[in-house]
Structure formats: structure tokens, C-alpha cells
Amino acid sequence: xxxxxxxxxxxxxxSRVAVCGGTHGNELSGVYLIKELMxxxxxxxxxxxxxxxxxxPRAAQQCLRYIEVDLNRCFSHDAxxxxxxxxxxxxxxxxxxxxxVLGPKGSADSVDFICDLHNTTANMGLCFISCSDxxxxxxxxxxxxxxxxxxxPMRYLHFDLSHDEAYSLDSVGKHGFAMEVGPQxxxxxxxxxxxxxxxxxxxxxxxxxxxxxxxxxxxGPVDVFTLVKHVDYPRDCSTHDIVxxxxxxxxxxxxxxxxxxxxxxxxxxxxxxxxxxxxxxxxFFINECAYYEKGIAFSLxxxxxxxxxxxxxxxxxxx
Amino acid sequence: xxxxxxxxxxxxxxSRVAVCGGTHGNELSGVYLIKELMxxxxxxxxxxxxxxxxxxPRAAQQCLRYIEVDLNRCFSHDAxxxxxxxxxxxxxxxxxxxxxVLGPKGSADSVDFICDLHNTTANMGLCFISCSDxxxxxxxxxxxxxxxxxxxPMRYLHFDLSHDEAYSLDSVGKHGFAMEVGPQxxxxxxxxxxxxxxxxxxxxxxxxxxxxxxxxxxxGPVDVFTLVKHVDYPRDCSTHDIVxxxxxxxxxxxxxxxxxxxxxxxxxxxxxxxxxxxxxxxxFFINECAYYEKGIAFSLxxxxxxxxxxxxxxxxxxx
Numbered sequence: 112x113x114x115x116x117x118x119x120x121x122x123x124x125x126s127r128v129a130v131c132g133g134t135h136g137n138e139l140s141g142v143y144l145i146k147e148l149m150x151x152x153x154x155x156x157x158x159x160x161x162x163x164x165x166x167x168p169r170a171a172q173q174c175l176r177y178i179e180v181d182l183n184r185c186f187s188h189d190a191x192x193x194x195x196x197x198x199x200x201x202x203x204x205x206x207x208x209x210x211x212v213l214g215p216k217g218s219a220d221s222v223d224f225i226c227d228l229h230n231t232t233a234n235m236g237l238c239f240i241s242c243s244d245x246x247x248x249x250x251x252x253x254x255x256x257x258x259x260x261x262x263x264p265m266r267y268l269h270f271d272l273s274h275d276e277a278y279s280l281d282s283v284g285k286h287g288f289a290m291e292v293g294p295q296x297x298x299x300x301x302x303x304x305x306x307x308x309x310x311x312x313x314x315x316x317x318x319x320x321x322x323x324x325x326x327x328x329x330x331g332p333v334d335v336f337t338l339v340k341h342v343d344y345p346r347d348c349s350t351h352d353i354v355x356x357x358x359x360x361x362x363x364x365x366x367x368x369x370x371x372x373x374x375x376x377x378x379x380x381x382x383x384x385x386x387x388x389x390x391x392x393x394x395f396f397i398n399e400c401a402y403y404e405k406g407i408a409f410s411l412x413x414x415x416x417x418x419x420x421x422x423x424x425x426x427x428x429x430x
Numbered sequence: 431x432x433x434x435x436x437x438x439x440x441x442x443x444x445s446r447v448a449v450c451g452g453t454h455g456n457e458l459s460g461v462y463l464i465k466e467l468m469x470x471x472x473x474x475x476x477x478x479x480x481x482x483x484x485x486x487p488r489a490a491q492q493c494l495r496y497i498e499v500d501l502n503r504c505f506s507h508d509a510x511x512x513x514x515x516x517x518x519x520x521x522x523x524x525x526x527x528x529x530x531v532l533g534p535k536g537s538a539d540s541v542d543f544i545c546d547l548h549n550t551t552a553n554m555g556l557c558f559i560s561c562s563d564x565x566x567x568x569x570x571x572x573x574x575x576x577x578x579x580x581x582x583p584m585r586y587l588h589f590d591l592s593h594d595e596a597y598s599l600d601s602v603g604k605h606g607f608a609m610e611v612g613p614q615x616x617x618x619x620x621x622x623x624x625x626x627x628x629x630x631x632x633x634x635x636x637x638x639x640x641x642x643x644x645x646x647x648x649x650g651p652v653d654v655f656t657l658v659k660h661v662d663y664p665r666d667c668s669t670h671d672i673v674x675x676x677x678x679x680x681x682x683x684x685x686x687x688x689x690x691x692x693x694x695x696x697x698x699x700x701x702x703x704x705x706x707x708x709x710x711x712x713x714f715f716i717n718e719c720a721y722y723e724k725g726i727a728f729s730l731x732x733x734x735x736x737x738x739x740x741x742x743x744x745x746x747x748x749x
Contacts, residue, residue, distance in 0.1 A: 143675075143698050145700040174723075232618050262555075266550075268655075294615075296551045296613075296615030296616065296618070297615065297616075298676045298719040298720075299551050299615070300672075301675065301676070301717065302675040302676060302678045302681060302696045303678050305698070353619075355461075356621040356624055357621060358621060359621045359622050362621060377625075379462050380466060380470075401617075403493070403617070
């Protein structure tokens with residue numbers, strides 16, 4: 112076999128890249144980072160830079176997650192293509208605007224890569240959320256960041272949805288992910304969380320430049336967490352109020368293995384409720400503020416190892 | 431001097447006591463603790479128990495700090511006695527209802543003691559906030575809790591306001607304080623914070639029972655932090671957006687001495703801004719979520735020592 116035969120994957124260059132922040136208007140690291148990048152853009156006027164989008168400006172202005180409906184649930188193929196009524200919620204209209212700029216989703220015209228900036232009250236560290244566990248671009252970026260900033264807890268989380276079904280903003284691009292950084296209270300910016308997000312985003316963009324310049328990235332194994340199910344709080348049958356909080360032994364233990372019988376809730380009168388599943392799984396989004404209304408106290412995932420092939424950009428790309 | 435002469439302070443018994451939660455509807459430890467106490471009350475029907483008030487039920491229902499205006503700024507003498515227009519905000523109307531039940535503020539009919547439950551995103555531990563540094567009842571309760579739960583960081587914070595000027599709900603009572611527990615994101619309940627609040631409240635009510643039974647409490651020195659001033663975030667002149675976050679070296683360092691020249695902010699482009707005051711002071715409410723809109727990044731206080739006299743209840747009280 113000749114030495115110059117490349118046995119990995121070859122993918123098109125990532126010519127059009129977008130960074131979005133404020134998809135949830137009270138997740139402030141993303142809001143202030145996108146505003147900072149926009150300010151620098153005005154000063155530098157560098158055309159090689161990514162497209163910058165403040166996704167939900169009204170929600171950001173009012174420091175709310177959303178005005179009428181959750182913008183980050185508006186980007187499935189069906190949602191983007193349903194008839195638009197006169198009384199459509201603000202975020203539904205906004206999702207069409209974003210799809211017009213960065214999409215249309217699923218078309219050849221969609222941007223090559225989207226990084227959507229998010230924060231969580233959960234102790235998630237730096238988490239990449241994608242609807243695919245075989246997007247070699249996203250997995251290689253994750254692998255690169257693990258190498259560059261090994262002291263930051265970092266995971267790749269996979270929501271097993273088809274590209275059509277995927278409802279999050281990042282699914283408008285050909286590749287991409289939500290970059291979720293926590294813990295940070297909504298409506299608050301913590302400088303350590305902001306700096307982690309800023310550093311990670313710079314490395315993502317640096318990887319893309321390296322890739323576009325023809326760098327060959329070595330393959331290898333990557334651990335991926337795949338969503339299995341959501342778990343709601345224990346609730347009062349009549350009022351639907353929650354009657355327990357996350358147990359102190361589970362709080363902040365995102366991505367630490369949860370075994371059958373482990374404590375998961377502590378009721379407001381002091382009793383412990385244990386995990387009654389039959390399989391040990393990895394919890395995440397533990398006590399995320401925005402998920403109380405969605406009926407999610409935490410989610411559970413299964414860990415698997417994906418073998419990522421070596422990767423380089425197509426050499427003779429004419430685009 | 432005969433051994434049975436009591437040289438301390440004698441004060442009337444605390445016959446009517448109120449516990450309020452949900453004065454800010456998204457401070458969830460207080461919301462769920464008051465609901466839990468109400469539930470237990472229905473089950474036990476014990477008349478000796480305190481009056482329980484869910485202060486802002488509409489805000490609690492929607493998990494917001496307030497609906498129209500901040501309820502905990504509506505209880506100054508002037509605010510409570512101003513003419514009430516037809517278009518008065520919900521919280522202004524609600525403050526009158528609460529004043530009718532627990533007050534009227536400043537009158538002989540007002541309740542003897544109010545404990546108002548709050549949470550903060552700041553690393554305040556367990557903090558008692560009062561408009562007086564000579565309310566022997568509140569100071570003795572604080573002293574008692576320090577003794578009972580020495581492993582919980584605990585401070586007494588004094589906002590130097592006359593009883594008339596004091597705008598917080600607890601000022602409706604003859605004695606009382608806000609019990610502020612953090613850090614906890616608004617819209618989230620953390621079981622450790624909930625448990626701290628529950629334990630502290632039980633000890634407050636236990637102290638009141640001991641006091642009413644004639645227990646003599648020894649006096650002694652108590653450290654009190656008195657508000658000196660508030661410090662706002664650096665802001666953009668035209669947009670009024672903040673341009674910096676609390677510096678990582680100040681974040682979570684509530685009640686740790688801040689010296690001139692110490693870092694206080696980190697701009698979103700990475701520069702450090704230092705404290706340019708001339709006096710070393712104690713910061714608190716560092717990065718409190720609700721204070722972004724009030725223009726407060728943190729507040730500064732001076733520490734002093736108050737000599738609290740020994741205390742017992744009047745023996746021949748007929749009330």
C-alpha cells in the first residue's frame with residue numbers, strides 16, 4: 112500500500128460557519144459572548160470571520176428564556192415548513208428568519224457549520240450536544256478540544272434524532288452542535304463560565320481553519336453519551352407542584368454513573384427517593400432551571416465508544 | 431448586688447409570629463418551605479404555630495420575581511399609606527393586604543416577629559438582613575443559631591434605615607428579618623439550600639418558644655455588617671449593557687475583605703478592573719441575579735461589633 116493513500120474520511124471544507132448566542136435570552140455567557148464578537152467585528156471588519164447571530168434579541172433584551180415559545184424547539188423540518196398563521200408566536204417567526212439566513216435546513220445552501228452557545232444551571236462542564244454520533248466534523252472538534260484544554264470537564268452528548276426531526280437551531284447547518292456550559296444561573300454571567308465558552312469557541316474556529324487548510328486529523332476512539340430517557344420530579348397529584356428536590360448526593364453529579372438504588376430525590380419533608388431503574392446510566396441536566404416546566408428533573412444516558420476515522424478536507428473542492 | 435437582679439434587657443413576649451415565603455416568586459427554597467409548612471399545618475391543625483404567608487402567590491405561580499413591581503420594596507411607611515389608584519400594580523395591592531394581616535406597620539396591632547424567607551444567587555451562606563443593629567431579639571436569635579449550627583457560614587447584615595423608611599416585608603412586624611440563603615439559582619431549588627433554610631427556621635421558632643417560656647439568654651459581642659454602598663457593573667454608555675462580569679477572584683467571596691487595588695471585574699474582552707475605593711470593606715450580594723436591573727454588581731459593608739445585652743421576656747405580661 113503506498114504511503115500517500117489516505118484511508119480516513121474526506122469531507123468538504125467548512126466555508127460558511129455561523130456562531131449563534133442568545134437562542135435562550137437569559138443564558139448570559141452566550142448573549143455577552145456573541146455581543147462581544149459583534150463589537151470586535153465592527154472594529155476589525157474581517158470578512159473571513161463566521162456569521163454572528165443574536166438568535167432571540169427580544170428575549171435577550173428582557174433577559175427571558177423566550178417570549179412566547181422555546182425558540183430552540185422550532186427547527187424541525189416539519190416546524191419550519193408548516194403554514195405560518197398571522198398569530199404565529201414571535202419565536203416561530205424568528206425561526207423562519209434564522210432559517211432564511213443560515214438554511215434552508217436540509218438544502219445545499221445551508222451553512223456548513225453552526226455552533227450555538229448555551230448555558231445551564233446543571234454542573235455539565237463543557238458539553239457538546241448533537242443529534243448525530245457519526246458527524247465526524249463535530250466529533251473531531253470535540254476530540255481536538257479535549258486535547259487542547261484537558262483540565263475542563265468535557266462531554267459529547269447525542270440526542271438520537273434524524274436530521275429532519277432535530278428541533279434545535281444548530282440542526283439548520285450541515286454540521287454543528289449546541290455548546291452547553293455550566294453551572295451558571297440563568298440571568299447571571301459568571302466570568303469562569305464565560306471564559307470557558309470563549310476559549311472553547313476560539314478553539315472550535317481554530318480547528319475549522321486548520322481543517323480548511325488541509326490538516327489531517329488522526330482518528331481514534333471518542334466516548335459519546337446517548338440520551339435514553341428523561342425523569343420528572345415527584346409531583347402532587349392535584350396541584351402538580353413538585354414535592355421533592357434533587358437529592359444532595361445526586362446534585363452536581365452530572366455524568367457520574369447512577370446505579371439502581373442510589374438516592375435521586377429528597378422530598379420537602381425529608382424522605383429519600385431512590386432510583387428504581389434496572390440499568391446503571393449516566394445522568395445529565397440535573398436540576399436544570401428551564402426544565403421544571405418541561406417535566407424533567409434530570410435525563411439519563413448510556414455511554415458508548417465511537418471509533419472516529421481520520422479526517423481531512425477534500426483537496427479539489429471548487430465551491 | 432443581689433444574685434436575682436437581672437441587669438439585661440426585658441422585652442415583651444413574642445406572641446404573634448409570622449413566617450413569609452415567596453415574597454420573590456422565583457426564590458424557590460422559600461416558596462417550597464412555606465408550602466410544606468402550610469401542608470403540615472393542615473394535617474396537624476396546631477394553633478400555637480406561626481402565621482404562614484405565601485407573599486406573592488401570582489409571582490410564585492409563574493416562577494417570577496414579581497409580576498409588576500418588586501413586592502419587597504413596597505413596605506415603607508410612605509408606600510403603605512400613599513393613595514391607591516385603580517391602576518395600582520398587583521404587588522402594591524398585595525402589600526396592603528399583607529399589611530392588613532400582619533400590621534398595620536408601626537402600630538400596636540402589628541405582629542411581634544416576621545421571618546421572611548429569601549434566596550440569592552450570591553454565595554451568602556445564611557444571612558440575616560435587618561434594618562436595625564439594636565434589635566436585641568433578632569441579634570439574640572442570630573447568636574443562638576451561630577451556636578447551634580456553627581458549620582454554616584452565617585452573618586448579620588444591617589441596612590441602616592429607620593423603621594418607617596424600611597421597605598422590606600419583614601419591617602411590618604415589631605421585630606424580624608429577611609433570612610437570605612444562597613447560592614441558589616432563581617427558579618431552582620437545591621436540597622442543601624432548602625435544608626439549611628428549614629433547619630434555620632426551626633431554630634428561630636425554637637428560640638422564640640424558649641424566650642416566651644422565660645429563658646434568660648446571655649449577652650455578648652455580635653459581629654454586624656452594615657451596608658455602606660452599592661457598586662454597579664461597568665456599562666456601555668450608549669446601550670447601557672454591562673461590559674464586564676464579576677472578576678473570578680471576587681466571585682463567591684461574599685463577606686471576604688476587599689482591599690483597594692483588588693480585582694473586581696473582568697471585561698468581556700479580558701481586562702481586569704480593580705477596586706478603586708480608599709477603604710477596605712466587605713462585599714456581599716456579589717453577582718445577585720435580580721440586581722442586574724437595579725444596577726448593583728455587589729454591595730459593600732463595614733464590619734463592627736455590637737455588644738448585645740442579656741435578654742429575657744417580661745414576666746408579668748398580660749397580652
